[in-house]
Amino acid sequence: MIILTTAATQSIKFIPREFGSDVVLKLTNKNTNSSFVVGVSTVNSNTYMTITGTTFALVENTNYSMTVFLTQPSEEPRIIYKDIIFCTDQTVSDYSINKDVYTEHQSSNEYIFYNE
Numbered sequence: 001m002i003i004l005t006t007a008a009t010q011s012i013k014f015i016p017r018e019f020g021s022d023v024v025l026k027l028t029n030k031n032t033n034s035s036f037v038v039g040v041s042t043v044n045s046n047t048y049m050t051i052t053g054t055t056f057a058l059v060e061n062t063n064y065s066m067t068v069f070l071t072q073p074s075e076e077p078r079i080i081y082k083d084i085i086f087c088t089d090q091t092v093s094d095y096s097i098n099k100d101v102y103t104e105h106q107s108s109n110e111y112i113f114y115n116e
Helices: none
Strands: 003-005 010-014 023-029 035-038 040-044 049-053 062-070 078-085
Touching: 003 010, 023 040, 023 049
Parallel strands: 003 078
Antiparallel strands: 010 049, 023 035, 023 062, 040 049, 062 078
16 A cells, blocks of 8 residues: 655656556545546666656545556557555554544543452
């Protein structure tokens, strides 16, 4: 799972099935099942691919299905990577699904037990 924020510029690193320069990124909102294609630029290294995009338009607290296609002239697009994206504006290092939802209940733990 990839965790991203709603920031304007996003960068995703992954190991694809094959490398190429003509890449298309398709995101599907898991809540609404609506899909959209994102314009991206790619950088290839020896072991991984980096996708950078500025028009991700992610909604906070939403899961997305990510599919990366390699498009070559006169060929069908091929899937080279699939993953899940979760969008949050919390700091990734201390992310909690209970932020602003769960409040701890304090008690003195004074219980009376009866033996019969």
